[in-house]
Amino acid sequence: MAIKRPEPELLRNIPLKFVRDRVSGHGRKEVDHQIPLIPFIDFLIVLVIFLLMSFSASGELVAQQPTITMPDAQNTEQIEISPIVAVDERVITLDGTRVADTQTQGQSAQVDRIEPLIQGLEAEKRKWETIHPSEPFAGQVIVQADRNIDFRVVKKVMFSAAAAGYGNVSFAVNQREQ
């Protein structure tokens, strides 16, 4: 089987003579160009493989917030769907709703209850129990705190979570390679 040298496919039958002359060369530089599709496909395949490596079927349960730099850890477990309490340098939020000021909570040495947080978590618990009437309540809450936060604030969050019936805490971290 002979292998035929590829030829230009485009611009073969051009009715206008001066255009045909110009396209076919005739002593001048040919303007008929082939788009290099094969390298383009190679590039796309490499891109697809790279993106497949960073693909996650479960998606992101916890979104990285710009105001929070989470600590790193190696020995971790997967995050499960739970209410998220985020603690940055300014505010404490429950699923995006502000429940307290971090500064105020950090000043008091006593382990105070954060009432809006307790109410919010209790509402979440009631909602969960309505949706899953036959399943036992896991009582899990995700704490997403900034790495430089005083642990006193996190302690108050945990205390309030326990008061609302959330005894298991998952501290969200950036997973470090082992």
Next chain:
Amino acid sequence: MAAIDSGGGNSGKKAVNQEIPLIPFIDLLLCCVMFLLATAVWNQLAAVNANQQVPGQASTEDAPPEDEKVKLILQVRNSGYVLGSSAGESIDISKRVVADQKEFDIDELETKLAQWKQAWDKRDDLIVAPEDGVRYEDVIRAMDVAAAAGFANLSMADGAAFL
């Protein structure tokens, strides 16, 4: 366009030349790229789990063995770590000075926790008790080291309760 040309087709037979449809293939790849870009997860987030120790909480199960009644405690203090147990053991791991700054001695904690794990090989529970004023990152690091040493069942308690 890519093509396979066998050079035949002039002798009355059916030509076997084929054109490979590259454009639909590129379309498919571009769709894949778009989908994967939309679902890509750039940050690998995970969790360090702990339950909250409630003092005085009675277990309804059978009484645990004698050695399980002893509580193993890792205190994270502003001055350093203290490994202790309710049996009266106490190991101080003070902060070390690195570049004129005091830092928690993680290496020493790893060593001591490994020794503890050998001594209490049936136990995987540890109470982490951070003190007020300790940075959240230092507590997480201590919990990470404890989990690496084999104490997978971590509980949190108020550090002031053990002072």
